[in-house]
Amino acid sequence: MELLSLQFVLLLLASLAAYYSIGRTKPEAQWYVLLAASLAFYVLAGSWQTLLLLILTSADIWAGGLYLAHLDDQSKAERKATKDRKARKAIKERYDKRRWRAFWTSLVVPLLILGFFKYLNVILFNFGAAESPHSLGILLPLGISFYTFQSIGYLIDAYNAKYAPEQNYLRFLLFVSWFPQIIQGPIGRYDQLSGQLFAPRHADSYGMRRGLLRLGYGLFKKLTIANVLSHNVSQIFGNVTPGIPGSVVLYGVLVYSIQMYADFSGGIDIVEGVSELFGVEMAQNFRQPYFSVSLADFWRRWHMSLGSWMRDYIFYPIALTKPMQSFGKWAKKRLGTHAGRTLPACVANILVFLLVGIWHGADWHYVGWGLYNGIIVAVSDLLSPVFESLRTRLRVTDETRWFRAFAIVRTFCVVNVGRYFDCVSSLSDSFTCLRATLFNFAPVPFKTALALCKVDGAMLFGISRIALVACTVVAIISWHYERGTDVRERILSWNPLVRCCLYAVLAALMLYAFDFTANGGGGFLYANF
Numbered sequence: 001m002e003l004l005s006l007q008f009v010l011l012l013l014a015s016l017a018a019y020y021s022i023g024r025t026k027p028e029a030q031w032y033v034l035l036a037a038s039l040a041f042y043v044l045a046g047s048w049q050t051l052l053l054l055i056l057t058s059a060d061i062w063a064g065g066l067y068l069a070h071l072d073d074q075s076k077a078e079r080k081a082t083k084d085r086k087a088r089k090a091i092k093e094r095y096d097k098r099r100w101r102a103f104w105t106s107l108v109v110p111l112l113i114l115g116f117f118k119y120l121n122v123i124l125f126n127f128g129a130a131e132s133p134h135s136l137g138i139l140l141p142l143g144i145s146f147y148t149f150q151s152i153g154y155l156i157d158a159y160n161a162k163y164a165p166e167q168n169y170l171r172f173l174l175f176v177s178w179f180p181q182i183i184q185g186p187i188g189r190y191d192q193l194s195g196q197l198f199a200p201r202h203a204d205s206y207g208m209r210r211g212l213l214r215l216g217y218g219l220f221k222k223l224t225i226a227n228v229l230s231h232n233v234s235q236i237f238g239n240v241t242p243g244i245p246g247s248v249v250l251y252g253v254l255v256y257s258i259q260m261y262a263d264f265s266g267g268i269d270i271v272e273g274v275s276e277l278f279g280v281e282m283a284q285n286f287r288q289p290y291f292s293v294s295l296a297d298f299w300r301r302w303h304m305s306l307g308s309w310m311r312d313y314i315f316y317p318i319a320l321t322k323p324m325q326s327f328g329k330w331a332k333k334r335l336g337t338h339a340g341r342t343l344p345a346c347v348a349n350i351l352v353f354l355l356v357g358i359w360h361g362a363d364w365h366y367v368g369w370g371l372y373n374g375i376i377v378a379v380s381d382l383l384s385p386v387f388e389s390l391r392t393r394l395r396v397t398d399e400t401r402w403f404r405a406f407a408i409v410r411t412f413c414v415v416n417v418g419r420y421f422d423c424v425s426s427l428s429d430s431f432t433c434l435r436a437t438l439f440n441f442a443p444v445p446f447k448t449a450l451a452l453c454k455v456d457g458a459m460l461f462g463i464s465r466i467a468l469v470a471c472t473v474v475a476i477i478s479w480h481y482e483r484g485t486d487v488r489e490r491i492l493s494w495n496p497l498v499r500c501c502l503y504a505v506l507a508a509l510m511l512y513a514f515d516f517t518a519n520g521g522g523g524f525l526y527a528n529f
Contacts, residue, residue, distance in 0.1 A: 002045075002523055003183065003270055004222070011041060016277060020203045027200030034174055034197060034278065041179035046142035053141050057110045058169075058176045061151040064106025065158035065165035071099050072161060103159045110148045117141055122362035143182040145359060149309055151176055154190045156313050163191050171198065178280075180271035184264070184526035186285040186305035193282065201279040206492070211276030213488045216503070217477070218269025222524075223510045224470035225262035227517045228463045229255050233423065240429040246441035249420075249433045256423040257416050258471065260525060261290070264303070267524040283308075288482045293398070293407035295414050296377050306359075310352050319348040338385055346378035353377065360422075365430050369421035376414060463516050469509065 002008065015037035023030050042051050075095035079088040121138050124130035154175075158165045166172040175194050181187075236244075236252035268285045275282050283305045292298035299307055318324060324344040332340020350371070357370020380387075396403040420437075421430045480487050491499060 003267070004219070007044060008041075011037065011044070012274060012277075019278060020201070023201055023203075027202075030200060031171065031174060031198045034178070035170060038174060038177040038179040038182070042142065042177060042182060045183070050141040050144075053113055053144070054147060054177060055173070057113060057148060057151055058173050060106055060109040061155050061176075062166065062169050062172045064102065064155055066167070067102050067106075068099055068155075068158050069161075069165045071095055071102060075099075099159065103155065106155055107152065110151055114144060114148045117144060119358075119362040143184075146185050146187055147176050147182060149306075149359075150187050153187070153309055153313060157190065166190070166194070178275075180275040181282055184267050184271070184524055185303070186268065186272075186283040187309050188283055188305070193280070196280045199279075204279065207279060208277055209492055210488050211273045213273070213491065214269050214276060215273025216506075218266040218271075218273060220470065220506055220510060221262040221266030221269065221474060223517075224513045225467055225474070226259050226266055226525075228466055228513050229259040229262075231517075232463065233259055237424050237429070237433075240424060240432055242432060243440075244433070244436050246437040246439070249436050250441075253416055253419045253423060253433075257419050258467070260419075260422075262470075262474070263525045267526065288478045290412060291408060291478070291482050292411045292415075293404060294380060294411055295373065296380065298411055298415055299373070299377070306356070310356060314355060315345075315348050315352050318351055319344050324348070339382070342381050342384075346381055349377050349381070350374035363425075364427040365421050365424055368427050368430060369418055372418050372421055376418075466509065466513050466516060470513075473506070 015033060019030055019033045019037075022033060039051065042054060072095070075092060078091045078095075082088055082091070117138055117140055121130055121134060154172075157163060166175070171194070174197055175188070175190055178188070178193070178197065233252060233256045236248060237256070265286045272282055272285075285304050287301040287304065289298050289301040292301055324347065327347070328340045328344045330340075331343045335343075351374070353374030354367065354370040357366040357368075357373075360366045360369070391397070391403075394403075398404065420433050421427070424430050424433060477487050480490075491502070494502075
């Protein structure tokens with residue numbers, strides 16, 4: 001079941017009706033409706049077998065969190081019962097070791113499940129034990145990366161005693177399986193999401209209109225940009241050859257960059273809008289990433305929930321380890337204060353981006369993508385004093401308009417070089433496309449080059465018109481958001497007739513886009529991760 005299907009719409013309407021009807025008489029039971037809707041969605045979109053995997057992961061993590069809290073309580077009770085300082089220290093060390101073993105024991109199950117379904121076939125292929133990366137026919141369970149990371153984050157928080165663990169398994173299962181987020185995120189935090197899922201709600205017309213507006217905006221981006229561009233991208237990068245013209249590659253990369261943004265951010269807007277219909281606001285996942293002034297800034301704005309997850313659970317634990325601290329002190333003595341402070345973070349950044357690349361898929365081109373981004377961010381941090389010196393000489397600041405515009409364009413270019421490792425199916429194709437862009441840019445006229453890649457010129461003209469209009473709309477809205485304007489509030493304050501005219505025009509554009517969408521445009525790209 002897709003988010004754009006009639007089946008999903010019917011499930012959503014039935015769930016909303018039941019949710020707010022029960023809220024009139026038994027508001028404390030509303031969350032059962034959310035759980036039932038989430039499990040029903042997961043079965044309809046996936047299967048009973050994949051639901052069992054979700055239940056196994058969630059039960060393991062839930063029990064692990066309770067056991068960690070139990071060990072912590074026992075440790076405190078035994079230390080309180082003795083007055084001897086050395087004895088208290090010994091008790092704490094003993095229980096810390098037990099908690100450490102319990103933590104890793106609980107972590108093994110979700111990691112093994114994720115590793116088996118997502119990485120086993122590719123690993124065997126690379127060692128010559130499988131005919132191809134997909135020869136074993138192992139299908140990736142729906143949303144496994146998202147709910148696994150969300151569960152692991154909860155377990156780490158429980159280990160660090162950030163909050164009391166959830167006592168009720170069904171409530172924890174709802175947190176893990178909340179159906180708007182299950183396909184492509186965002187990756188929620190228990191302390192931020194649980195209170196909203198279990199709070200009693202009454203229908204709020206203004207809140208629901210805001211949710212519908214966001215849902216509609218996501219549909220607009222998905223249908224008028226992502227879907228109409230997807231066929232061209234697949235035609236260009238579906239069969240990369242050594243003689244592919246670099247001009248076509250560059251065109252394809254730029255189109256892919258736009259398609260990826262519209263597809264992912266549009267999907268997030270849809271699921272955030274659906275969640276808001278129930279009064280639940282999930283974590284923000286996008287903040288105008290194409291207004292970024294550096295690659296690091298871009299990744300703070302793109303897939304924000306994954307970025308914050310990696311920062312809190314991977315980056316800081318690596319950067320603050322004793323070996324890294326020792327490395328920083330060594331670098332400070334030999335290379336200076338800036339290097340000593342920056343190098344541990346640089347190493348941690350490279351490892352984090354490598355992990356993010358592997359999270360996207362068990363293919364070498366994702367490894368190349370992760371290393372590219374990690375190295376660029378690390379080198380930028382190391383050279384920050386040089387850049388600051390140049391800015392001082394040029395007498396520019398972050399508020400200097402021409403310099404900010406230059407930084408935005410520069411960042412867009414750097415991001416799109418990374419797309420060469422993202423939009424193809426193999427690392428060798430990535431380097432083939434890079435070579436073509438640098439050394440074989442335009443051996444034939446562009447239209448002829450497109451025809452070589454089986455891109456229909458007439459359809460391309462229609463697609464370009466639709467995508468240009470839609471991208472202009474998205475760019476204007478993004479610009480207002482970047483300036484701090486609450487666009488949805490502004491639109492809802494307009495005269496109803498004006499709003500209806502706006503909705504009608506955008507709806508007509510979405511309907512028109514169907515004529516240029518091949519095979520319905522496909523599902524959401526991030527559902528594959």
